[in-house]
Amino acid sequence: MAVKRIVFSPTGGTDNVAKLIANNINKDHSTIDLCDSTLDLKKIRIDKNDTVIIAMPSYGGRAPSIAIN
Numbered sequence: 001m002a003v004k005r006i007v008f009s010p011t012g013g014t015d016n017v018a019k020l021i022a023n024n025i026n027k028d029h030s031t032i033d034l035c036d037s038t039l040d041l042k043k044i045r046i047d048k049n050d051t052v053i054i055a056m057p058s059y060g061g062r063a064p065s066i067a068i069n
């Protein structure tokens with residue numbers, strides 16, 4: 001079981017909180033940064049046994065969403 005942190009955090013506040021939570025579960029977690037424009041979303045793999053922390057702030061009353069294939 002892997003711990004994965006998926007974050008959208010343009011100014012870093014949400015990322016800091018998500019990091020604290022993920023480190024508390026497992027310091028060896030991996031990070032998927034949705035602000036990274038070079039990130040290939042199709043290469044993201046999530047296993048049914050993984051623990052995934054998804055963190056994003058609210059902008060204009062909305063939160064960005066992610067598509068998982």
Ligand SMILES: Cc1cc2nc3c(=O)[nH]c(=O)nc-3n(C[C@H](O)[C@H](O)[C@H](O)COP(=O)(O)O)c2cc1C
Nearest residue numbers: 008009010011012013014015057058059060061062
């Ligand atoms: C353009 C803009 C719109 C925002 N809209 C909201 C909002 O609707 N509700 C809210 O609670 N915070 C809103 N915020 C505050 C952000 O959620 C807050 O700054 C957050 O900490 C940014 O997260 P980040 O540091 O992970 O990028 C807004 C901030 C900006 C710059």
